[in-house]
Amino acid sequence: MKMYPALLLCLCCSLCHGSEFPFSLKFKVSRSDLVFVGTVTKIQLHEISRTSGSSFKTQRVTIQVKPSEQIKGKCPPSLTFTCRSVSFIEGHIIHGRTAGFDSYGIRAGQEYICYLRTTDTGYVITSNTNQFMERIDRKKSTARDIGQTSKTVPLKAKLSQLRQIAAEPTGKPPNNNPQNQP
Numbered sequence: 464m465k466m467y468p469a470l471l472l473c474l475c476c477s478l479c480h481g482s483e484f485p486f487s488l489k490f491k492v493s494r495s496d497l498v499f500v501g502t503v504t505k506i507q508l509h510e511i512s513r514t515s516g517s518s519f520k521t522q523r524v525t526i527q528v529k530p531s532e533q534i535k536g537k538c539p540p541s542l543t544f545t546c547r548s549v550s551f552i553e554g555h556i557i558h559g560r561t562a563g564f565d566s567y568g569i570r571a572g573q574e575y576i577c578y579l580r581t582t583d584t585g586y587v588i589t590s591n592t593n594q595f596m597e598r599i600d601r602k603k604s605t606a607r608d609i610g611q612t613s614k615t616v617p618l619k620a621k622l623s624q625l626r627q628i629a630a631e632p633t634g635k636p637p638n639n640n641p642q643n644q645p
Contacts, residue, residue: 486594492628495578495589497536500599500622501528502574504541511553520558522551526569528577534622535629544579544586574599576606576625597621 492498509523525545530538550559550568569575578595579586589595594609599618608616 486590488624489628489631491578491589491595492535492625494580495535495595496581497538497542497577497579497586498534498625498629499530499536499538499577500532500534500574501530501538501542501577503527503569503571504529506569506571508551511551514547519549520553521547521549522553524548524569528575530577531574532622534576534625542579542586544577544588546588569596574601576621 503526505525505527507525507527509525511520511522513519514521523545524547525543527541527543529541550557552558576597576599578589580589581587597607597609599606600615601618603615604618605615606618606621608614608621
């Protein structure tokens with residue numbers, strides 16, 4: 464009985480401090496139809512609204528990207544995808560929720576490792592979390608390792624690991640945090 468308050472405290476702390484459930488690279492690649500390096504060319508922020516069945520607001524975002532390196536799947540020369548951001552700016556207030564894609568952190572002209580899946584209506588980010596758009600810094604030759612180490616890692620090693628995972632035979636995706644799936 465004494466364990467429940469400690470468990471509740473851990474859960475509250477992780478939610479309040481923006482913690483996310485970790486996703487392995489293997490999981491992220493297996494859930495994605497396209498994995499590539501690309502430069503964001505345009506960002507269009509749409510309406511802010513409450514999602515059905517939820518008490519908090521989200522913002523629909525359209526992102527246009529020019530792929531420069533394919534890792535998994537066949538990328539067109541330019542593609543557009545949509546996502547729902549739960550971390551956004553409304554007026555002068557930054558709204559942020561844990562485990563949420565953040566539209567205010569994505570910048571045109573910036574390069575990312577993108578994980579997308581296809582739907583009947585086009586491309587979408589594989590999961591509505593910023594773990595599925597990892598920022599690249601070419602000057603430092605690094606990438607954000609979101610969901611794995613949550614640190615900046617050498618870009619060459621990260622891309623090598625992604626290529627190796629993408630080349631593995633596909634099978635059933637690993638069962639990694641099914642409660643956090645789109």
